[in-house]
Amino acid sequence: MIDSRELRDALGHFATGVTIITTTDAEGQPVGVTVNSFASVSLDPPLVLWSLAKRSFSLPAFTQAGGFAIHVLASNQQALSDCFARGAGDKFNGVDTAQGIDGIPLLPGCAAVFECSTEHQYDGGDHLIFVGRVRKLHVDDRAPLLFYRGRYAAPEEESRSFSGLMRAVRTAAA
Template sequence: MTDVREFRNALGRFATGVAIVTTRTPDGEPWGVTVNSFSSVSLEPRLVLWSLAKKSYSLGAFQNTGSFVIHILASNQEDVSNRFARGAEGKFSGVPCTDGIDGSPVLSGCAAVFQCRNTHQYDGGDHIIFLGEVRHFDTSDRESLLFYKGNYARTANALTELSELIRTEYVAAT
């Protein structure tokens, strides 16, 4: 059996987008966390999912709310991703945002934004899986920030790396 680090490294071979999920706690405090565990589930009805570690300090805020907003970060938002990945307070300080349709914070400048009703939560091993019904969404022409092999990447960089890999394997095979 392989160890956890090897398994995590293998999973890191799948490039993902980088997202921030925000909500408001029952007492009105804005809350947010960086994730890369976002996926579409259904077009009709519009359903998406994301997951959060059971040991996360933020878990209670998302388990006890009726809505959340998923922000697909733009390639120039690495600093915002890092800010929301930390456990420190003051994540929203200086970050432009407005209130969404259910009051959850909506960050500015993202590649896409999905405002969701928190419909179901499922046990997923060491994570909780959140299923959300998309009530409103916005998109832009901004390039998305990616996460690949444990590091940030931008779409153009990922495509360059992929084409170099294909070229190298083609040359090796001929």
């Protein structure tokens, strides 16, 4: 039998990007969560996926929503990630947002944003897997915020513009 702590530690050796997923609930209120389980699925059609714990306070809003936005966080957005990682409360308080497709809140300053319609939802053990069809995207030339071995990390830059390849990963200050 696989020990869940050992599995979590082993999975932590895979560096992931940090994202915030946003939508609106049945009353039109903004909802958002920090996740690092984001991946591309297909280029044609343009599909991406992410997953959310079934015990998440925000799960009902995402299962009922017709779409969501995935925000790939920039390396300077650790505080925003921490804010949206909280279980409940007004995560949008003091956050300047724009409206995306279907009124979904969009966060500023991200490395990339994917506006998606919900294509599929699949059972994934203790998580629900969401597959979205990318309807619109925005890209900015910013270094991404990463998560590695249970901590935030950022790529070291090869050039001041962040357009170079990542040489190494350094642990960001907590």
